[in-house]
Amino acid sequence: MDTIGIGLLGFGTVGRGVYRVLQQNRELITNRLGATVEVRKVLVRDPEKDRGIEVPPDLFTADPAAILTDPAVQIVVEVVGGIEAARRYVVEALTRGKSVVTANKDLLAAHGQELFAAAAATGADLFFEASVAGGIPIIKILKEALAGNRIIEVMGIVNGTTNYILTKMSEEGAAFETVLQEAQAKGYAEADPTSDVAGLDAARKIAILASIAFNSRIKLEDVYVEGITRVTPADIRYARELGYVVKLLGIARETPEGIEVRVHPALVPVAHPLAAVRDVFNAVFVRGDAVGDTMFYGRGAGELPTASAVVGDIIAAARNIRYQMRGTTGCTCFETKRVKPITAVETSYYLRLRVTDRPGVLAGIAAAFGNNMVSLAAVIQKTTGEIAELVLVTHRVREANLRAAVEELRRLPTVEAVANIIRVEEWYGG
Amino acid sequence: MDTIGIGLLGFGTVGRGVYRVLQQNRELITNRLGATVEVRKVLVRDPEKDRGIEVPPDLFTADPAAILTDPAVQIVVEVVGGIEAARRYVVEALTRGKSVVTANKDLLAAHGQELFAAAAATGADLFFEASVAGGIPIIKILKEALAGNRIIEVMGIVNGTTNYILTKMSEEGAAFETVLQEAQAKGYAEADPTSDVAGLDAARKIAILASIAFNSRIKLEDVYVEGITRVTPADIRYARELGYVVKLLGIARETPEGIEVRVHPALVPVAHPLAAVRDVFNAVFVRGDAVGDTMFYGRGAGELPTASAVVGDIIAAARNIRYQMRGTTGCTCFETKRVKPITAVETSYYLRLRVTDRPGVLAGIAAAFGNNMVSLAAVIQKTTGEIAELVLVTHRVREANLRAAVEELRRLPTVEAVANIIRVEEWYGG
Structure with a gap:
């Protein structure tokens, strides 16, 4: 039986989740894959720190080279976050021919092109399912399952924090600031909530989804962005009276005049499948020329949902290593399409x-x-x-x-x- | 550039849809796959018949051997329906080492084990995404994207006819028989609607989904089945008063005492994501130990949605042929689990x-x-x-x-x- 070695870069929420899922479903994953996935090393700042999770202490290392240069590590899992160090690690891993799984949308938005080029140069896999919509396998769905379709539009609730805030505002009639404070107290919103409430987090995600859906590189700067700070309980009340709910949507649509790609609050008819998506849940609505209307729903964040996506990618990367078929679904931006101004x-x-x-x-x-x-x-x-x-x-x-x-x-x-x-x-x- | 040859067995609704999608998205598919997919032959009863779609007449053949023995046909697409002839064709194709894509749930339910064995013997791929829930890529999601999860439950609206009937009964207060007649007039229900309204069609689908989710072969006979014929407008009205809608669900759940697998009408809380699934739409709700609650929504039938699933499988099979990596996701029933009595x-x-x-x-x-x-x-x-x-x-x-x-x-x-x-x-x- 093959064993495939994993190096984990980072052991925060997602890293711990990945470790947990690999341990608790170890036998199941081995049976499904026909090979064993083994965490060989975990990069942390302080290997001595007590982390409240049972991990053999010799797994921890503070030295990235211990992972990046170890021939027994075939898949590098980047869950360290941030941009600069993550970029260096990922490029080095890919250059050394290791497959990479990352959950880092900021990294992809900033350096996607460089990373895909590094992957293509050695034929390594670069997977990033967890970078958009957490546990929802929307990237695999767009790249593989719906590959026979010309995608007409992708419309998503891809930020859990703002969906939580809008749901509470809608169901309790509370003002934005009140609900934001409550969300911060519950840990659903960051101390500095700008990236979420101003729509930037959603913009990064819709840029990734649009690039895949339309096979053309869409950058963050291409996305028109408005946040939810100006939505009032009165707007939500009037919307309901008119038969709508208010959601923060990421919208990407191909039209004869170019691609529309935008993030803003929107009135959505109550009968639309996205209207029923409440609380911190995410959902991505996709219209394809063959499949018609589809929607994919789940948790967009959190330790285990995000780990589900990362582990799905690890299994795919491991299968490709096992069958020596890597690099078959690299960057799919083979066209250059115009983006429409708002x-x-x-x-x-x-x-x-x-x-x-x-x-x-x-x-x-x-x-x-x-x-x-x-x-x-x-x-x-x-x-x-x-x-x-x-x-x-x-x-x-x-x-x-x-x-x-x-x-x-x-x-x-x-x-x-x-x-x-x-x-x-x-x-x-x- | 590689060309991969396809043989289509059958040119009914789904067969025509597959041909249409492959033609209209030819360039896009070539770019996404890095190879061209070419329909070489189409098996029909009468090659001379006018079919109202532009197909080079020399593509048609009435002789299955012209497809099954042609070395230029690498993927056989079985959309002929029925069981006996389909079984012979599929077994012969797999035995000759051709990959097979089928939309035939009846065939899988009756002869799945034989077909998977034939595929394993030559290392050919056998894909069947279109057999359950039409355009929703639920099989790929369960087998690949969620492969890191222990699946706890799968709960689906997997029969469009009965969902249409229950939606109309609910929204118009009409009786079952009235709505059934209307559905028959619209072509949403067959002249003999038994398989749909008695829950048998849903039972075949939930048996397939349960087998994949729990890695144990669940047969049609294992499924407890009740149809929707006894649901009255009064039940639907009372259900609404109590905060529920009535849906025909296929339910598969793993419990410490065994697997539950059943199809019956059920009251679903209005806040449940499945409650909002109206009309002929299908949706499959999946709970995994890592990902939590997810739902996948779309059209469960029809020419183009079903073709979307078939073409997705054709692209996957073609990619595996191109990279010589076939047979990597065969039958996943590596366990034998007890099914609980109702x-x-x-x-x-x-x-x-x-x-x-x-x-x-x-x-x-x-x-x-x-x-x-x-x-x-x-x-x-x-x-x-x-x-x-x-x-x-x-x-x-x-x-x-x-x-x-x-x-x-x-x-x-x-x-x-x-x-x-x-x-x-x-x-x-x-």
């Missing part, structure tokens, strides 16, 4: 305005939309005293036109404020 | 009784439950004239106890009828 995107919009409650107000507003070829699908008006809140949903229109209409609205004396604008993702499928 | 299953139950509206009725009924250690979680009573309808939901209990309680109920003079009993699948996850 102003060229066509979608529907939800707008919440504060207006003076006076005759003729609506006529002026309607004219501002009409002048810019924006037509309206729904209007709600709520009046309190002299000020009315006006909520509008447009039909599908080019964002440039919507922006021009909003400029006109802002100049109207009857419009006190354009309080919020949120894009609407209609669902025509089913 | 009477040993523990779950909750919904019961609808017709009772005489008389003092003391509930006391007698409660005693029948209490005598058999069945405790109640919810009771609804609706009275019309002399007869009351009593709806009960039990706590978790062994089915044998529930059955004994029902026997006692039937002997009570105040109980006119036990009108229906439906199992309840609670969801503790989230």
Whole structure:
């Protein structure tokens, strides 16, 4: 029976999870793979530290070379996080012909091209399932299971923290700041929550998914990003009244004018499969020209769900080593496609305005939309005293036109404020 | 550039879909695979028939040997359906060392063991993604992506016809027979709908999924099966009042006392991800010890969704041929596990009784439950004239106890009828 040696770089939450899963399912994995996977070394800063998990102490090393140069380590698992050290380790491992499994989306976003080139040079495998949507095997699904499809769109709830916040805001009517503090107390949000709530984490993930789906390298800079900080309980309430829920979506769509790739809050129809995705769960909705509408749901983070993805990759890498068939699914960016600017995107919009409650107000507003070829699908008006809140949903229109209409609205004396604008993702499928 | 030759056995709905997808995405597939996939021959009964799709006429043959013995055909795609001829073709193809892709769950259920043995003998690949849940790549997910997990349960809506019927019954309040006729008119249900509505189609699929999930051969005879014919609009209404929807589920679960594997209507909490799966859509919910709760959603049937799965398998088989790495994921039934009888299953139950509206009725009924250690979680009573309808939901209990309680109920003079009993699948996850 073959034994395949693993070197773990890092022993934080994910590293410990990987070690645990490999131990607890050792026999099962051996039977499924037809080979044994053995952790040979674990890179940590302080090998003496007590980690509250039973690991033979001689497994720990503080010397990366003890892993990267050991011929008995065939698969290097990078779960050290960060960018610079991780990059050096991964490039060295690949250059030495070792297969690499990483969970590091920041590394891929920053240096993906270099890493894939290093892998291609030695024919080593580079797998990264855990970098997007934790336990959901969306990368394998896109690269392999749906490989017969031209992918039309990928739309995902790929950040658990913001989905938790929006779920709580929606179900408890609480304000963003209140729920954020609660999420921080529970450990669902970081002390500095910017990367999550500003949409950057989701943007990195949708860039990876878009690159795979459309076979063209999409970089973080290509992604239009808006976070959830401006979403209010009022917006969520109006959305529900109109038949929608508010979700932070990563959206990637191929259109004849180029690829749309964006992260922003969006109104999603309650009947859409993504609307039912609550709490910290993630889900990725994929539309293919053959398969139609599909959705893949699960936990996007956490020790064991992330470890599930890493161990799945380890098993795939080990199988390829065992059968001497590595490097068969490398970088799939064989095309170069144009990315559409956000102003060229066509979608529907939800707008919440504060207006003076006076005759003729609506006529002026309607004219501002009409002048810019924006037509309206729904209007709600709520009046309190002299000020009315006006909520509008447009039909599908080019964002440039919507922006021009909003400029006109802002100049109207009857419009006190354009309080919020949120894009609407209609669902025509089913 | 390599070219890999395909022989299509059958040119019905799925066969045409496979041909269409391979043509329309030819360049994309070539780029993703690094090789060209070429349909060399198509087996049909009448090569002269006009099929309303552009295919070079010399591709058609009525002679299976023209495909099975052609060295230029490396992958045989069996979409001819039925069992006997399909079995002969598949065994011959595998014996000649050709990889086989099949969409035929009946064939697998009846002769899976023989086919896997034939594949193992020559090291050929045998793929069957399309046999379960159409476009949802659940087999690849279970065999590969989640291979690091001990699977705890698989629970699926794997029959589109019955999900369509239950959705319509639920949303329109219509009776089973009415909706069935409508489904037949739309082509969603067969003229003889028995296999679907009696749960047999779902049973074949859950047997395949259970075998893969638990690495033990589960046969159709192992599956406890109840169909949806006894579900009434009243049951669906009461279920909604109690916070559930009614779905036909295939359930496979590993417990310390053996494997549970069953198909029956079930009450599912509205917050469960499966509850939102409407219409002809399928979804498979999988709980793994590492990944936690996941769900995979999509179309379970139809020309192009099924073709998506078949073409995904063709690409995988072609990649393995190209890299000379076939036979790496054969039969995974390396264990032999006991299947639990249905009477040993523990779950909750919904019961609808017709009772005489008389003092003391509930006391007698409660005693029948209490005598058999069945405790109640919810009771609804609706009275019309002399007869009351009593709806009960039990706590978790062994089915044998529930059955004994029902026997006692039937002997009570105040109980006119036990009108229906439906199992309840609670969801503790989230």
